[in-house]
Amino acid sequence: xxxxxxxxxxxxxxxxxxxxxxxxxxxxxxxxxIAICGVISGAESWVEIEQFGEEKKEWLARYVDLTNGxxxxxxxxxxxxxxxxxxxxxxxxxxxxxxRQRTQGEVIAIDGKTVRRSHDRTNGxxxxxxxxxxxxxxxxxxxxxxxxxxxxxxxxxPKLLQMLELRGAIVTLDAMGTQKEIAQTxxxxxxxxxxxxxxxxxxxxxxxxxxxxxxxxxxxxxxxYETVDKGHGRMEIRRYRVSQQxxxxxxxxxxxxxxxxxxxxxxxxxxxxxSVEHRYYLTSLEANAQELARVVRSHWTxxxxxxxxxxxxxREDESRVRIGHAAQNFALLRRMALALLKxxxxxxxxxxxxxxxxxxxxxxxxxxxxxx
Numbered sequence: 001x002x003x004x005x006x007x008x009x010x011x012x013x014x015x016x017x018x019x020x021x022x023x024x025x026x027x028x029x030x031x032x033x034i035a036i037c038g039v040i041s042g043a044e045s046w047v048e049i050e051q052f053g054e055e056k057k058e059w060l061a062r063y064v065d066l067t068n069g070x071x072x073x074x075x076x077x078x079x080x081x082x083x084x085x086x087x088x089x090x091x092x093x094x095x096x097x098x099x100r101q102r103t104q105g106e107v108i109a110i111d112g113k114t115v116r117r118s119h120d121r122t123n124g125x126x127x128x129x130x131x132x133x134x135x136x137x138x139x140x141x142x143x144x145x146x147x148x149x150x151x152x153x154x155x156x157x158p159k160l161l162q163m164l165e166l167r168g169a170i171v172t173l174d175a176m177g178t179q180k181e182i183a184q185t186x187x188x189x190x191x192x193x194x195x196x197x198x199x200x201x202x203x204x205x206x207x208x209x210x211x212x213x214x215x216x217x218x219x220x221x222x223x224x225y226e227t228v229d230k231g232h233g234r235m236e237i238r239r240y241r242v243s244q245q246x247x248x249x250x251x252x253x254x255x256x257x258x259x260x261x262x263x264x265x266x267x268x269x270x271x272x273x274x275s276v277e278h279r280y281y282l283t284s285l286e287a288n289a290q291e292l293a294r295v296v297r298s299h300w301t302x303x304x305x306x307x308x309x310x311x312x313x314x315r316e317d318e319s320r321v322r323i324g325h326a327a328q329n330f331a332l333l334r335r336m337a338l339a340l341l342k343x344x345x346x347x348x349x350x351x352x353x354x355x356x357x358x359x360x361x362x363x364x365x366x367x368x369x370x371x372x
Contacts, residue, residue, distance in 0.1 A: 009029055009032070009033065011091050011092075011094040011095035011098070012029070012032055012088075012091040012095070013029075014087065014090070014091055014094075015028065015032075015083065015084070015087050015088060015091055016084070016087065018079065018082035018083055018084070019078075019079065019082065025068050025071075025075070026065075026068055026071045026075065027064070027065050028079070029064060030064040030065055030066065030071070031071055031075065031076060031079050033060070033063060033064045034049060034052070034053045034060060034064070034070065034071065034076075035049055035076060035080070035333055036333055036336055036337065036369075037052065037056070037060070037365065037369070038052035038053065039314075039330075039333045039334060039336075039337045040337040040340060040341065040355060040358050040365065040368060040369070041056075041355060041358045041359035041365060042355045042356060042358070042359045044314065044315055044318075044319065045073075045319075045321065046073040046074075046076040046077040046080075046321070047073040049073065049076055050070060050071065050072060050073040050076065052359070053070035053071070054070050056362065057069075057070060059362045077321075077323065077326060080324075080325065080326045080329040080330060081323045081324030081325055081326040081329075082324060082325065083325055083329050084325070085146065085325045085328040085329055085332070088329055088332055089143060089144060089145075089163075089332060090163075092143070092332055092335075092336060093142065093143055093163060093164075095336075096140055096141070096142060096339065097165075099140070099339070099343055100135060100138050100140055100142070101138060102165075102168075103137060104168045105168065105169075105170060106135060106136070106137055106138075106168070106169045106170070107135075107136040107137065107169070107170050107172055107294075107295050107298035107299065108133055108134065108135055108136070108142065108164065108166070108169050108170070108171050108172070108191075109132075109133070109134045109136055109171075109172045109298065109299045109300075109301065109302040110131065110132070110133055110134075110157055110160070110161075110171060110172065110173045110177055111131070111132060111134070111173075111174060111299075111302045111303070111307075112129060112130065112131045112132070112147070112153050112176075113129070113130055113132060113306075113307050113310070114128070114129045114130075115128040115129075115130070115316055115317065115319060115327060115331060128146065128327045128328060128331065129146070129147050129152075129153075130144045130145065130146055130147070130328070130331060131144065131145050131146075131147060131153050131156045131157060131160055132144050132302065132306060133160055133161075133163075133164055134301070134302040134305075134306050136298035136299070136301045136302070137298070139301070139305050139342050140339050140342070141306060141335045141338070141339060142164055143160055143163050143164060144160070144331070144332065144335065145159055145160045145163075146328050153176050153177065154176065154177070154179055154182075157173070157177050157179075157182055158181060158182055158185045161182070161185050161186060161189065162185065162189075164189075165189075166186060166189040166190065166191030167189065167190040167191065168190070168191070169191045169192070170191065170192045170193065170194060170285070170295055171186050171191050171192070171193045171194075172193070172194045172195075172295060172296070172298070172299040173193070173194075173195050173196065174196050175195075175196045175197060175198035177195065178195040178196060178197060178198075178282065180254055180255055180256070182195075183195065183255050183256045183257065183258070183282075183284070184256040186256075186257075186284075187256040187257040187284065188256075192257070192283070192284045192285050193257075193282075193283060193284050194262075194281055194282075194283045194285065194292070194295050194296065194299075195281060195282045195283070196279060196280070196281055197279075197280040197281060197282060204251060205280065207249060207250075208249075208261050208263075208280045208282075209278075209280060211243075211248075211261065212241065212261075212263040212278070212280070221243050221245045222241045222242060222243040222245075222287065222289075223241070223242050223243070223287045223288060223289045224239065224240065224241050224289050225239075225240045225289035225290045225292070225293055226238065226239050226240070227240075227293060233270065233271055234268070234269070234270045235268070235269045236266060236267065236268045236269075237266075237267040238264060238265065238266050238267075238293070239264070239265040239267075240262065240263075240264055240289040240290070240292050240293045240296075241262065241263045241264075241265075241289060242260050242261070242262045242283070242285075242287040242288060242289045242292050243260060243261055243262075243287055244259055244260050244286065244287040246258070246259075246260065246261055249261070255282060256284075257284035258282055258283075258284060259283065259284055259285060259286060259287075260282075260283050260284075260285060260286065260287045261280070261281065261282060261283070262280065262281040262282075262283060262289075262292050263278060263279070263280055263281070264278070264279045264280075264281070264292075264293075264296060265277075265278055266278075266279070279296075281296070305342075306335075306338070309338055309351055310334055310335075310338065312352070313338075313350065313351035313352040313355065314334045314337070314338070314351075316331070316334060337355075338351065340368050340369065341354045341355065341358075341368060343368075344367070344368055354368075
């Protein structure tokens with residue numbers, strides 16, 4: 001070895017090697033380093049990571065110990081199946097803080113994603129479902145936690161939030177996460193929230209809906225902001241309204257820090273046909289409709305910039321990695337790779353093309369790993 005990976009792997013040294021001593025033919029940091037380099041460069045299985053290692057052996061030897069050669073695909077699979085995903089994620093969080101630029105009012109979107117083909121029906125294992133925390137401005141995943149299924153997001157979200165630094169941030173959640181205990185967790189950590197309401201909230205949803213539908217609602221009770229988007233035969237008008245006049249809301253005191261209620265009216269016209277949709281929100285923010293517009297629109301970047309990128313550029317939904325903790329740990333490898341590739345502001349091509357470039361050009365791979 002002539003060089004060291006530097007600070008990049010200093011955050012991963014807290015990970016305990018899960019193997020027994022006599023089976024350690026390769027150092028853990030060697031396995032981790034080859035795996036992340038392989039995934040950045042387009043590998044989507046343990047076999048492909050091994051092949052990447054064999055093709056880039058001379059380059060890899062500059063950074064890690066290859067005295068015993070490149071680990072086999074079975075070794076990669078076994079190690080990541082045994083690796084504690086909570087500790088691996090904790091290491092990831094420590095590293096992500098070094099490349100994240102925190103801002104006051106940063107939007108942290110919370111949302112879930114299922115890795116569809118990670119199920120193992122023979123052994124009664126359901127597909128892996130992960131809840132993510134996404135920094136919308138930085139375009140970085142801040143953390144993830146596994147749940148048994150989507151319905152269990154309610155218990156997973158507080159655990160995920162407790163892993164994060166929320167002071168000065170605005171946490172956004174869909175209706176699944178609109179829970180009093182979650183609002184309390186966010187406020188306890190000095191963050192704010194914008195929570196979506198749906199019909200399943202029953203009386204609360206109905207009360208907020210009736211307030212906004214009242215034709216006699218005086219304009220001075222709310223703050224309003226409007227945006228218009230046009231293009232390709234489509235026009236969408238969004239009208240944002242926020243009100244702090246909520247003393248009438250009976251459960252107000254049960255929601256920590258609740259200050260305002262909001263409504264978004266989305267009017268879409270496509271090829272002459274118009275539809276209107278209303279969405280309702282609870283928030284601990286002051287009544288500022290322009291700020292509500294920024295926050296609500298930022299929330300959906302988790303779909304476009306994380307979930308969509310993982311499925312299109314990393315083919316995550318096709319992954320059949322499933323033994324032990326391997327599915328969850330491989331998912332984290334993909335998210336690490338995506339974070340590093342997104343930090344490359346010089347490239348004007350998409351993530352898939354950047355992965356190819358990293359596989360072709362070791363100088364570019366080094367810039368992705370160490371100089372973003």
